[in-house]
Amino acid sequence: MWAYLERLWHRLGSPRHFYDLAGWWLPWLAVSSLLLLGVGITWGLLFAPPDYQQGHSFRIIYIHVPAASLALTGYFAMAVAGVVVLVWRMKMAEVVLQSIAVPGAVMCALALFTGALWGKPTWGTYWFWDARITSMLILLFLYLGVMALGSAIASPVLAARATAVLAIVGAVNIPIIKYSVEWWNTLHQPATFKLTEKPAMAPEMYWPLLVCALGFYLFFAFVVVLRVRNAVLEREAGARWVRELAGEGR
Amino acid sequence: MSANDLLLRAEGLTALRDERVLFRGLSVSVAAGEVLRVEGPNGAGKTTLLRILCGLDQDCEGRIAWPRAEAAGRPWREELLWLGHLPGLKSTLTAEENLAWLCALRGRAPRRPLREALAMVGLAGFEDLPAGALSAGQKRRVALARLHLEDAPLWVLDEPFTAIDRAGVEALEQLLAAHAQAGGAVVFTTHHAPAITSRSLLLGKAA
Amino acid sequence: MSANDLLLRAEGLTALRDERVLFRGLSVSVAAGEVLRVEGPNGAGKTTLLRILCGLDQDCEGRIAWPRAEAAGRPWREELLWLGHLPGLKSTLTAEENLAWLCALRGRAPRRPLREALAMVGLAGFEDLPAGALSAGQKRRVALARLHLEDAPLWVLDEPFTAIDRAGVEALEQLLAAHAQAGGAVVFTTHHAPAITSRSLLLGKAA
Amino acid sequence: MHPVRRTRLLLVLGALALVGVAVGLTTWALRENMNAFYSPADVVDGKAPVDRRIRVGGLVVAGSVQRGGEGLHVSFDLTDGKGTFTVNYDGILPDLFREGQGILATGTLAADGRFTAEEVLAKHDENYMPPEIKEAMEKGGHPGAKAGATP
Amino acid sequence: MSAFAALFRRDLALAWRARGDLVNPLGFFVIVVSLFPLGMSPDPALLARIGPGLVWVAALLAVLLSLENLFRSDRDDGALEQLLVSSAPLPLLALARVLAHVITVGVPLVLVSPLLALMLNIDGEPFGVLLSSLALGVPVLCMVGAIGAALTTGIARGGVLVALIVLPLYIPVLVFGAGAAYAAGLGLPFAGQLAILGALLALSVALAPFAIAGALRISGSQ
Amino acid sequence: MSAFAALFRRDLALAWRARGDLVNPLGFFVIVVSLFPLGMSPDPALLARIGPGLVWVAALLAVLLSLENLFRSDRDDGALEQLLVSSAPLPLLALARVLAHVITVGVPLVLVSPLLALMLNIDGEPFGVLLSSLALGVPVLCMVGAIGAALTTGIARGGVLVALIVLPLYIPVLVFGAGAAYAAGLGLPFAGQLAILGALLALSVALAPFAIAGALRISGSQ
Ligand code: HEM
Ligand SMILES: Nc1ncnc2c1ncn2[C@@H]1O[C@H](COP(=O)(O)OP(=O)(O)OP(=O)(O)O)[C@@H](O)[C@H]1O
Ligand SMILES: Nc1ncnc2c1ncn2[C@@H]1O[C@H](COP(=O)(O)OP(=O)(O)OP(=O)(O)O)[C@@H](O)[C@H]1O
Ligand SMILES: [Mg+2]
């Protein structure tokens, strides 16, 4: 088991093997994510019951929560990849780090947008400077900073290392976003889903949410893997296996 | 050559720039007493190689070891003195002040008074002029004065003769030779043809 | 030598820097067909003199006249091509794009296609690389390609051989000689000892 | 130890000590009131400052909402179980504003104890359920089920 | 330790040699604060209310502008290379560099802010709180900003990129700094905000040197 | 004319080559505007009132930051020397340089400002007036700022000095620009302010190139 994991790790670490492996995953990711998204969203939007307080407007949850969660997870993953880049100098981590930035920023923007949209009917305002919302806006800016820095440096190796530093420094923001609703008296609601307790939500409402969230995660993984594969091809353009691949294509 | 004499050993160095291979799987080692000249036409990768050896360019593959420093439990950077294209002088500080902070980075007292070193490179009388007011050659001479002050065994010099006049070139050649004789080592590049080289490393034919 | 052959005549040039006199009452004239080498040790004032002749340094006394340009009613800057220590290339533009804008400053079409000039200075294949990615010598070569492109009669070159490899130095020497032969003139400095000088101007003994 | 190694060690130890200081200060600060937020009990006990823009939060007391006078004027009582006071507001209330619901109001407390809100936001909680279940819960009073709004 | 002292002394000497430049961030600070009344309505009540926020934003921008040259001049003249090949621990050298910057840029900003506060009619307790929040916060701005400056020194036109990278990290400092003064102005408790600023200061002094050192090694390779 | 076109084309190409950098002043602009609600009280009514002033000050600072590199990079790589020895009239070359800057930095700023105005709840007539005042004023800021940038290129640490030289010249532009939008917000006449901005634009395009050329010759001697 351990030996298998170690072998997998090494194969993932090599661009060429990653390319092949990821090529295998892609169709599975695409099909399963689209399936789950389709089921989850129709279930959530059409069949889940309305909320006793918010009525139908609560259905934004099926986009808002997965997007917000992915924005946080994406940045966290970027910071982890950053540590791997700086400590172990792993090539694949460099590519992964930079491939997450754009989809992560999109998710962050989506969470902000749906949150603002949702805020009007529930709170009575689109925007409010509370700790959760402000720190989420900062997260978007951090994503933009990572993207700008990465594109300003020509050498891919150095670009990855520089963005790794920024991603790690910015990661202090993640626990702040996550726990702001507990530490401060925010307008944003506290967590509905906790690890230790039953969710404060009726099952017929949270099952579609779980399906949606899983669909979002898989779709995100799909996009990231696709971007990683493209970036690998671009970076290894000089390598023999890529040239052979290109020859095959012709 | 005993292992203890090996200052620097680099193996499997590969540098790609813009998809062009400057060198692949290059191995270099420098032992005490050697003067190694890195040769090659413009764009061959001489500067790149020197910067990689000094740990200044991380955009490469390969292993670099400093056997003697490792054996002695010293940080390898203590063994190294690097002079690149840019002399590293702050233009508003005087020549003497510049030498003071540059030498202090090594954390050990300089081998002789700073003014003496300045005089040795022909800058007596220019000690208190801001470095920005010096001519191109004078600036390089200030940087070269560090060779008289610091006690690193390995000197890595990128085109040290640039902008130096004929008398200065001669003096510098003698200095390099003397340093090697005294158990140090020099790695350098130049497009002149000095007589002091003990070994040459020829890089590709780029430009 | 007819008055028409006199490209540049400077009289009574005096430059003081930090209360030191670099030169006082210096007169220089450059006629068509001449290769004038400004000589002197580091810090003698060679760069200063060249910049003064080109109107780049306004901190001096004296008169500078351009007899031929004046006679022809042309702006004197049309007669001049200046290459200083810095090659004047934008690092994000390619070699070819850099030549394009530099040559266009003269307002006349270049003498030959830009790529041809780049090939002549040994940069075939490097036309589309951003200038920032070139080596020190390659950058200078791009700047020197202008000598093949522009048609100014007077070239003023400050240490043009710096960072150029041996083959490059030879080619450049021939180019300067040919330019003088064809009725142009060159004023330059160098610490090498080229065989092409027709006249020397020795500046003081500073450093 | 080689002097450079020693310096490096001291550097890391110093950094760790400072991180400790940071953690201590943060935990202390989190116990402080940092966003000018006061509960109805604070208001009643006179802990909330007068004539300042402050934020108050609590539950709207059932049956206390009075619309009237001219225009959009509305007043209602706000409670947290330990104290109750009246909020006055001119403006459109959010859709989710209901009796028994948690709200967050920004406004000023006058010296006579009258609170005038500039903004009333519905602070809704983390519980989601279909209306039928809510009704059933209220009728049956399930002992295990979580009660409605507790801000 | 002697490399630390040498670099620190060098930077103080550089600042002293160009002491005219020391006035620059200060001048900027003062001018920006006086710009706002011009750009907005010059209504004293309004100004007094937004005063602390104004001073804080202006201080932040002044620090931001001063960052541009923090490592770039060292890179342009080759001094950065010499720092990178030094055997002294690089985080220590980074700390010396930033400490000198705090002393030559940050401290004067804090010292001149009472004047601006008086200009904007801030006095009493809010005055004291504004000053203490700046005293704690401006060094944080310098430390954090130095990370951004170090990351962008290798890039040709880094000027505005620093701002883009550093501003998100500045927002918490601004929120707590200006928040403390604002709360004091309303007679509300402010100790929590100041404590958080103190925590940010400790954290940034502890960790920023390592981040700066890492960033410099990367920028040096470019 | 061909030297003018060549330099203009060169600068557009430079901007395009580093087109990521084009976003920087924009990002700065957007971030600064969103900083203020954080630093001050996030009170919508207050924000709407000071909105036009905010947008104007932020635009001014964005232009200011972008000036740093206007001629400095040309000086650092020797391109400035080549401009100075060119036989084309230097004011013409200066005009080309600044025009390219207006197009690559100024125009995007003006184009993105509607978004910020909406963020700050500015609409109706003040919205239109704010945009026209920016469209007239930002080019003035670029032209005038270029004079300061040219004067300080010869100086090592010019960064904040530019700001110091240029800000006083910016004040009239700011007063009339923000004033127009503010007046429109109060339903007062604003055509006079816009006309003055137009006059400033004409004046700066007419005279700035000569001032810049003179300043560059001086900076080049240093
Ligand atoms: C612009 C405004 C908003 C922003 C930036 C925002 C941001 C976030 C973030 C960052 C999370 C955390 C996701 C995670 O922990 O994985 C979250 C969760 C959530 N948000 Fe929002 N939100 C906004 C508005 C709203 C509104 C108006 C509502 C509805 C009243 C809402 C309801 C929720 C819910 C139900 C969750 C899931 C809580 C849980 O993790 O248990 N949000 N939001
Ligand atoms: N800006 C300045 N301020 C003060 N002194 C200066 C300035 N520029 C040059 N000098 C002084 O003028 C002298 C001549 O400098 P210049 O650069 O002309 O010498 P050079 O002959 O070109 O020397 P090199 O062979 O080293 O290039 C130097 O000694 C220098 O100290
Ligand atoms: N940052 C970079 N990005 C891309 N390519 C680069 C970079 N730096 C150097 N190169 C390329 O690497 C090659 C070698 O450059 P290097 O400076 O090492 O040459 P060199 O041998 O020192 O030449 P010279 O004799 O001209 O100094 C050059 O052809 C250049 O195009
Ligand atoms: Mg080289």
Ligand SMILES: [Mg+2]
């Ligand atoms: Mg010279």
